[in-house]
Amino acid sequence: MNIYEQYLAADDKSAFLAAKRASMEPSVYELYVAGLHTEQQRMRREAYPSFADQFDLMYHGGYDAWKVAIDAVKAKYPKPTE
Numbered sequence: 001m002n003i004y005e006q007y008l009a010a011d012d013k014s015a016f017l018a019a020k021r022a023s024m025e026p027s028v029y030e031l032y033v034a035g036l037h038t039e040q041q042r043m044r045r046e047a048y049p050s051f052a053d054q055f056d057l058m059y060h061g062g063y064d065a066w067k068v069a070i071d072a073v074k075a076k077y078p079k080p081t082e
Contacts, residue, residue: 003032004039007080017080036080047073 001009010016021029049057049069058066 002039003035004043004077004080007036008077013081033080040077040080044073044077047077 007013007016017033020032024032048054054066054069057069
């Protein structure tokens with residue numbers, strides 16, 4: 001389980017990050033948060049449909065259908081917040 005998956009599994013994400021902050025030096029915590037963002041971006045990138053599939057969805061389903069597909073990925077992999 002990578003660090004972002006640990007973050008996603010936490011029930012209280014704010015408390016999870018507060019505990020991490022308390023257990024680390026500030027510079028190490030900054031690197032940890034940067035790693036969270038990197039993993040979140042990687043997982044979103046892998047989950048998004050290919051550009052060809054996105055354009056096909058826009059052409060056949062319209063903007064609203066495309067937006068639903070993209071929003072589903074964004075909801076599955078939210079940005080880490082402090």
